[in-house]
Amino acid sequence: MATLGLIEYADASAEVRAVYDDIMTTRRTDWINNFWKALAHDPATLRRTWESIRQIMAPGALDPLTKELVYLAVSATNQCGYCIASHTASARKAGMTDAMLAELMAVVGMANETNRLSAGYQVEIDDRFKT
Amino acid sequence: MATLGLIEYADASAEVRAVYDDIMTTRRTDWINNFWKALAHDPATLRRTWESIRQIMAPGALDPLTKELVYLAVSATNQCGYCIASHTASARKAGMTDAMLAELMAVVGMANETNRLSAGYQVEIDDRFKT
Amino acid sequence: MATLGLIEYADASAEVRAVYDDIMTTRRTDWINNFWKALAHDPATLRRTWESIRQIMAPGALDPLTKELVYLAVSATNQCGYCIASHTASARKAGMTDAMLAELMAVVGMANETNRLSAGYQVEIDDRFKT
Amino acid sequence: MATLGLIEYADASAEVRAVYDDIMTTRRTDWINNFWKALAHDPATLRRTWESIRQIMAPGALDPLTKELVYLAVSATNQCGYCIASHTASARKAGMTDAMLAELMAVVGMANETNRLSAGYQVEIDDRFKT
Amino acid sequence: MATLGLIEYADASAEVRAVYDDIMTTRRTDWINNFWKALAHDPATLRRTWESIRQIMAPGALDPLTKELVYLAVSATNQCGYCIASHTASARKAGMTDAMLAELMAVVGMANETNRLSAGYQVEIDDRFKT
Amino acid sequence: MATLGLIEYADASAEVRAVYDDIMTTRRTDWINNFWKALAHDPATLRRTWESIRQIMAPGALDPLTKELVYLAVSATNQCGYCIASHTASARKAGMTDAMLAELMAVVGMANETNRLSAGYQVEIDDRFKT
Numbered sequence: 132m133a134t135l136g137l138i139e140y141a142d143a144s145a146e147v148r149a150v151y152d153d154i155m156t157t158r159r160t161d162w163i164n165n166f167w168k169a170l171a172h173d174p175a176t177l178r179r180t181w182e183s184i185r186q187i188m189a190p191g192a193l194d195p196l197t198k199e200l201v202y203l204a205v206s207a208t209n210q211c212g213y214c215i216a217s218h219t220a221s222a223r224k225a226g227m228t229d230a231m232l233a234e235l236m237a238v239v240g241m242a243n244e245t246n247r248l249s250a251g252y253q254v255e256i257d258d259r260f261k262t
Numbered sequence: 263m264a265t266l267g268l269i270e271y272a273d274a275s276a277e278v279r280a281v282y283d284d285i286m287t288t289r290r291t292d293w294i295n296n297f298w299k300a301l302a303h304d305p306a307t308l309r310r311t312w313e314s315i316r317q318i319m320a321p322g323a324l325d326p327l328t329k330e331l332v333y334l335a336v337s338a339t340n341q342c343g344y345c346i347a348s349h350t351a352s353a354r355k356a357g358m359t360d361a362m363l364a365e366l367m368a369v370v371g372m373a374n375e376t377n378r379l380s381a382g383y384q385v386e387i388d389d390r391f392k393t
Numbered sequence: 394m395a396t397l398g399l400i401e402y403a404d405a406s407a408e409v410r411a412v413y414d415d416i417m418t419t420r421r422t423d424w425i426n427n428f429w430k431a432l433a434h435d436p437a438t439l440r441r442t443w444e445s446i447r448q449i450m451a452p453g454a455l456d457p458l459t460k461e462l463v464y465l466a467v468s469a470t471n472q473c474g475y476c477i478a479s480h481t482a483s484a485r486k487a488g489m490t491d492a493m494l495a496e497l498m499a500v501v502g503m504a505n506e507t508n509r510l511s512a513g514y515q516v517e518i519d520d521r522f523k524t
Numbered sequence: 525m526a527t528l529g530l531i532e533y534a535d536a537s538a539e540v541r542a543v544y545d546d547i548m549t550t551r552r553t554d555w556i557n558n559f560w561k562a563l564a565h566d567p568a569t570l571r572r573t574w575e576s577i578r579q580i581m582a583p584g585a586l587d588p589l590t591k592e593l594v595y596l597a598v599s600a601t602n603q604c605g606y607c608i609a610s611h612t613a614s615a616r617k618a619g620m621t622d623a624m625l626a627e628l629m630a631v632v633g634m635a636n637e638t639n640r641l642s643a644g645y646q647v648e649i650d651d652r653f654k655t
Numbered sequence: 656m657a658t659l660g661l662i663e664y665a666d667a668s669a670e671v672r673a674v675y676d677d678i679m680t681t682r683r684t685d686w687i688n689n690f691w692k693a694l695a696h697d698p699a700t701l702r703r704t705w706e707s708i709r710q711i712m713a714p715g716a717l718d719p720l721t722k723e724l725v726y727l728a729v730s731a732t733n734q735c736g737y738c739i740a741s742h743t744a745s746a747r748k749a750g751m752t753d754a755m756l757a758e759l760m761a762v763v764g765m766a767n768e769t770n771r772l773s774a775g776y777q778v779e780i781d782d783r784f785k786t
Numbered sequence: 787m788a789t790l791g792l793i794e795y796a797d798a799s800a801e802v803r804a805v806y807d808d809i810m811t812t813r814r815t816d817w818i819n820n821f822w823k824a825l826a827h828d829p830a831t832l833r834r835t836w837e838s839i840r841q842i843m844a845p846g847a848l849d850p851l852t853k854e855l856v857y858l859a860v861s862a863t864n865q866c867g868y869c870i871a872s873h874t875a876s877a878r879k880a881g882m883t884d885a886m887l888a889e890l891m892a893v894v895g896m897a898n899e900t901n902r903l904s905a906g907y908q909v910e911i912d913d914r915f916k917t
Contacts (some may be wrong), residue, residue: 341602341603341604350527360528360565361566363527363528364528364565364566364569365566367566367569368566368569371573
């Protein structure tokens with residue numbers, strides 16, 4: 132179970148409820164996943180983390196699906212079980228198909244492979260790549 | 263310098279040249295970056311790695327730009343200097359603007375942050391996320 | 394279950410028991426956690442690891458609580474489930490409050506974020522930071 | 525050089541200058557390090573990152589020196605060259621002595637070692653550690 | 656459960672069965688582990704990954720046991736639970752004894768420790784090590 | 787330069803010189819690489835780290851070359867520049883040929899790839915792999 136436990140909506144302070152409400156409204160959902168309920172023990176971090184994510188994941192130069200794919204790619208690279216589970220769900224909600232998931236993981240796997248090949252061979256950066 | 267040195271086109275075997283030629287043709291470019299020149303000491307790995315990348319990075323359910331963004335996201339997560347430099351270049355070639363780069367890094371940074379928050383708080387996976 | 398199984402006190406050799414005894418005495422506890430029982434299959438590594446930890450975690454220029462917080466920070470960064478669980482317990486025993494845990498994780502999360510932002514933007518080290 | 529270049533104070537917009545000013549005031553310094561100058565190409569990320577760091581690194585349940593030590597511990601674990609250099613400087617400014625640095629790194633090294641031993645031996649979490 | 660589920664032999668396409676058959680023949684076994692059944696949703700990745708592994712893990716300048724030990728060392732470093740479990744089994748099949756496992760993990764732990772000590776102390780590469 | 791500088795033999799205390807002497811004798815060499823000179827500011831860590839490495843890297847169930855290959859594999863996985871450079875040199879001294887290096891890196895790259903594929907697909911551990 133989460134180290135500090137999970138704070139349910141019914142037991143939450145007004146400050147925490149305000150964040151929960153904003154999460155549900157923004158995501159057009161009627162529930163809160165455990166990540167936020169665990170963070171709720173630290174309302175300042177709960178609010179800051181949510182506001183940062185809301186800002187970062189909003190449509191911009193990159194669309195929301197692309198951002199979710201990147202989030203999942205990072206989570207798989209870091210072997211974060213919770214994040215892979217939750218962001219697989221959110222990526223699917225944003226439009227990720229099974230075929231996209233498979234291609235995404237192929238890229239993630241390959242990048243992790245060549246990252247080590249270039250480090251292991253001590254390859255120096257080409258002058259053309261230096262900005 | 264790369265551990266085993268770099269093999270230039272002029273000094274390459276026919277087998278290595280064939281891969282170099284395919285890289286240049288596929289990428290519509292007239293040069294080979296150091297990564298491949300370093301791998302060329304092991305022609306089997308050179309060929310297998312190139313053919314895997316060519317297959318994986320081809321347009322499919324995900325477009326080439328999205329794949330390059332994911333590649334760069336993984337490389338930044340892994341702190342791979344060579345890969346960040348080379349895939350920044352290839353992502354730009356695939357259409358990444360400065361605004362996209364900035365948004366990409368914001369997502370990568372945030373994902374790396376929340377990956378540790380969920381692990382550090384020992385958050386358990388929600389039943390709804392279990393497939 | 395641990396790959397090589399767990400060696401309980403009753404089944405341990407004199408050499409292993411000596412380490413177990415020292416762990417319990419030093420930590421003022423009456424039980425041994427699974428990590429040591431798993432390592433006990435390799436008495437040399439058991440002894441070396443314990444002696445290193447006892448030396449490193451002793452009060453010095455840094456107090457034991459600070460050291461436990463750092464240990465937990467590293468474990469969360471590495472996504473090590475066992476280590477997060479065990480060092481959350483030992484940090485609490487050393488005095489970590491819930492508020493400290495929350496602030497610790499906020500720092501760990503932020504550091505993991507900016508680590509990727511500086512790598513992703515390829516920021517070069519300021520001359521003033523070069524020693 | 526940083527991918528998008530560095531934005532000096534003289535060339536910065538009013539929005540960016542406001543962040544730079546706040547950094548210098550908060551840190552009681554008269555210069556801005558490259559990390560912020562690189563982020564300045566994305567004023568929203570510049571502002572959000574700075575405000576998060578200012579909030580997180582402020583004194584609270586943990587003192588500023590402890591937070592800087594944790595930041596450096598994470599950066600060393602992640603092998604982030606820029607972050608190690610910059611946070612060694614900021615930790616020293618917060619009071620880190622050479623002896624503290626040495627003890628910090630000893631803990632970081634040990635934690636990284638035992639993180640792999642527990643994973644490699646597939647040690648299961650003790651019931652007592654389950655919250 | 657695996658995100659896309661597992662494809663059993665009885666339900667597999669001819670293309671997937673061909674890979675399954677080759678895995679069982681090459682490994683002299685009569686079953687397929689979950690990793691391949693999960694990948695089977697993407698037959699191109701299934702085939703490419705299997706063919707790469709078969710090529711890479713074949714005896715060459717390094718013998719199969721050494722290769723399995725290295726695979727396990729990487730998996731422990733990355734904290735990949737599935738990979739540690741599966742490659743512990745395959746390393747044992749290739750001849751890894753309990754004593755070898757213990758020595759392997761001791762090396763893996765130590766390397767992870769000194770990797771952070773050299774980064775944390777910002778040690779510069781000796782001229783003699785530059786190729 | 788290393789954070790705390792490098793301590794040369796001529797400037798070292800008797801305690802540090804004793805470790806330097808043992809390193810040179812054990813490794814049959816007449817020089818000390820920067821890693822040890824950087825650690826020498828903390829004689830306790832210098833001694834403990836050296837004695838651990840000497841014990842761990844000695845011939846046992848695994849031969850010294852295999853151990854050096856594993857050390858290099860971990861270092862490449864962690865993207866540790868200093869460690870890759872220094873352990874490439876020590877692995878060569880222990881007998882690593884160019885062909886072995888190439889095969890080693892192929893295994894390291896592949897393991898890093900499949901580590902992410904199994905995590906990304908959320909593959910569950912087979913019952914047969916549970917010990």
